[in-house]
Amino acid sequence: MKKIINIFLILFSVVLFQSCEDDQFESTLDYVTFSNTEYQSAIDPGSTASKDIIVYSNNISSSDRVFNLSVDLDNTSGDSGSYTLPESVTIPANSNEGVFSIQLADVNLDCSNDLVFMLLPSEGITNGNSSTLTYYQKPSSSCVSEVSGTLDFIFDDFASEISYEILDVEGNVVISGPDSSFSDGDTSTTIPVTLCLGRCYSLVVYDSFGDGLADPGEFSLTIDGTEYASGSGDFGDSDSSIFQVL
Structure with a gap:
């Protein structure tokens, strides 16, 4: 009887492991996401700055892939003149990593400014969550006034x-x-x-x-x-x- 129970447990474990592998395989959909959910940057008074953002995909393609970007205006607190988000990011052929730059300017900055950005839906692609870039005017040893x-x-x-x-x-x-x-x-x-x-x-x-x-x-x-x-x-x-x- 013990042998029968042991055999049953072994078979159940194999089936369960195979099921987990199948579930894992099914869950690895094509997706693209930002490298982090939060970023920070500082801008010198009266100047500009840029922040590089990395985008990852779980798959590699033999051709370039372009993904569109958008600002989440409902959750963005930074003045529209203080940031420039490119329209898209490209993941080059034979790579799973792309990069784009957000341009920042010392324009109507508050003490803390948030730019919330996201990847727009693409057919057959699962997008990661939005990300937030928090930026501010960097302290300086000199005062304009x-x-x-x-x-x-x-x-x-x-x-x-x-x-x-x-x-x-x-x-x-x-x-x-x-x-x-x-x-x-x-x-x-x-x-x-x-x-x-x-x-x-x-x-x-x-x-x-x-x-x-x-x-x-x-x-x-x-x-x-x-x-x-x-x-x-x-x-x-x-x-x-x-x-x-x-």
């Missing part, structure tokens, strides 16, 4: 717990303080701030105890008469605001 303002604090009873940083879009510290701790008993302070017009930054206010600024404590960042960040109350260890100086 500087603007000034203030970072204002009204403290609670524990001013010594408070510190701050202003970071550029790549996380580099532009301004930080205080040079020495604020003193408990300080009620308020005003800190001069100078930043670059058009650039993106983030203001991070820290509380070392982790309970933020109790009433009436608050902070605000105002540049050239416009308030770009503010906060108050129990914000825990830190409060972060992203803004673009316009």
